[in-house]
Amino acid sequence: MKLRGELQENVSMGDFCSWRTGGEAKRLYRPEDAEDLALFLSGLPENEPLLWVGLGSNLLVRDGGFNGTVIVTKNRLLEMRFMENGILRAEAGVTCAKIARICAREGFTGLEFFAGIPGTVGGALAMNAGAFGSETWEHVEAVETIDRQGQIHRRSPDEYRVAYRHVEGKEGEWFLAAEFCLENGDVDEAQEKIRALLDKRSATQPTNQATCGSTFRNPDNDYAARLIEEAGLKGFAIGGAMVSEKHANFIVNQGDATAADIEQLIAHVQTTVEELNGIQLVPEVHVVGDPS
Ligand SMILES: Cc1cc2nc3c(=O)[nH]c(=O)nc-3n(C[C@H](O)[C@H](O)[C@H](O)COP(=O)(O)OP(=O)(O)OC[C@H]3O[C@@H](n4cnc5c(N)ncnc54)[C@H](O)[C@@H]3O)c2cc1C
Known part of the structure; x- marks a missing residue:
């Protein structure tokens, strides 16, 4: 072949x-x-x-x-279909926004929170992406994974340790597809909910700038954005990377930021917040590869 x-x-x-x-x-x-x-x-x-x-x-x-x-997987692995009993099967490359939109249009509820998450099914499963009180894995019925030999496995959620923006499971397997469990609902209500969630995002987040969303996980009983703002870091920049003026947990590439600028800014925010109130912020973003 x-x-x-x-x-x-x-x-x-x-x-x-x-x-x-x-x-x-x-x-x-x-x-x-x-x-x-x-x-x-x-x-x-x-x-x-x-x-x-x-x-x-x-x-x-x-x-x-x-x-x-x-x-x-962007623009690849795009199969998506509704199965029996309110189950949606979507391949890893389908975007979260598309799932939210199509589920609402078909009168299924549960995944409206996906609307403003600019990721794929694969990324949402790997990160346990969530917003406005809902998380990806709360809705997962089963996943399909693929290993290095190209073998496909069907797995159930209880084979994974799932936490806030963190998933551990099968080493050497990656997500190929997911089956999501949905509930019957009202089309207008679901679409209205999506509109409201998107409005809330554009009012509070720099959605039209180059960012990775929330840089840090929220610590228990607090918000990373609140702590960063309290440390006076809104607008603080290293090279081309800047802590957003609009949402302190977002780091913006102002145009010419290197990955090193962003990584140094992440470290600076961590040190400053820890010195001020002893809280260690844990990055939500995944940093990979070799330093230059
Ligand atoms: C403006 C903005 C707003 C955001 N808002 C939110 C939010 O509200 N909630 C939230 O949770 N996140 C949010 N994010 C972060 C991000 O969108 C999510 O984490 C999303 O799930 C990442 O999906 P992705 O496909 O882009 O993954 P990537 O960024 O491409 O990958 C993320 C991680 O997943 C792994 N991965 C990707 N695909 C697979 C796969 N098929 N199998 C195994 N591992 C895989 C990658 O190796 C990497 O470690 C936001 C980001 C931006 C820019």
């Missing part, structure tokens, strides 16, 4: 990450479909480092790049 996807070499990850910066991936593969992905994975050397990327909206690739193969 022949590969049908797209393989590129030395690709800037700034083009695949919402911070719009980052080093190069040695190789980058965009599979045509799940079967093609399985074939590609089965042909890789056993020790080839692998990085999966959806919309790159929670990912910083250091300036020295990623010395391995990046699998990009």
Whole structure:
């Protein structure tokens, strides 16, 4: 069998990450479909480092790049269908926004919170993405994963340790698809809820700038944004990276930020907040790759 996807070499990850910066991936593969992905994975050397990327909206690739193969699911793995009993099966590359929109249109509720999360199903499963009191894994009935040999597995949520923006499970397997459990609801109500959630976001977040959303997880019983603002860091910049004036937990690439600028700003925020009130902020964003 022949590969049908797209393989590129030395690709800037700034083009695949919402911070719009980052080093190069040695190789980058965009599979045509799940079967093609399985074939590609089965042909890789056993020790080839692998990085999966959806919309790159929670990912910083250091300036020295990623010395391995990046699998990009954006605009790939896009199958989505409603099954029996209010179950939706969606492949890893389907965007959260599309799921929210289509579920609402079909009169299913539960996933409206997906509307403003600029990620894919794969990224939402890996991060346990959530918003406005709801989280991805609360709605997962089952997932399909793929391993390095291209074998596909069906797994149930109780095979994973799922926490706030954190998921641990099967080492050496990546998410290929998910089945979400939905409830019957009212189309107008669901669509109105989505509109309200999106309005709330654009009022409080710098949604039209290059960011990765919330940089840090919220500590127990507090908010990272509140702590960063209290530390006087709104508007503080290192190189081209700046703590957003609109939402202190967002770091904005003002245009020419390097990944190192962003990483240094993350470290500066952590140190400043810890010195002020002893709280260690834990990054929500995943930082990978080699320093330059
Ligand atoms: C403006 C803005 C607002 C945001 N708001 C929210 C919010 O309200 N709530 C929230 O939770 N997040 C939010 N985020 C962060 C981000 O959108 C979510 O974490 C999202 O789930 C990431 O999805 P992605 O497809 O972009 O993942 P990526 O950023 O591409 O990847 C994130 C991690 O998941 C891994 N991964 C990706 N695909 C797979 C796969 N198929 N299998 C296994 N691992 C995989 C990657 O290797 C990486 O470690 C926001 C980001 C932005 C820019």
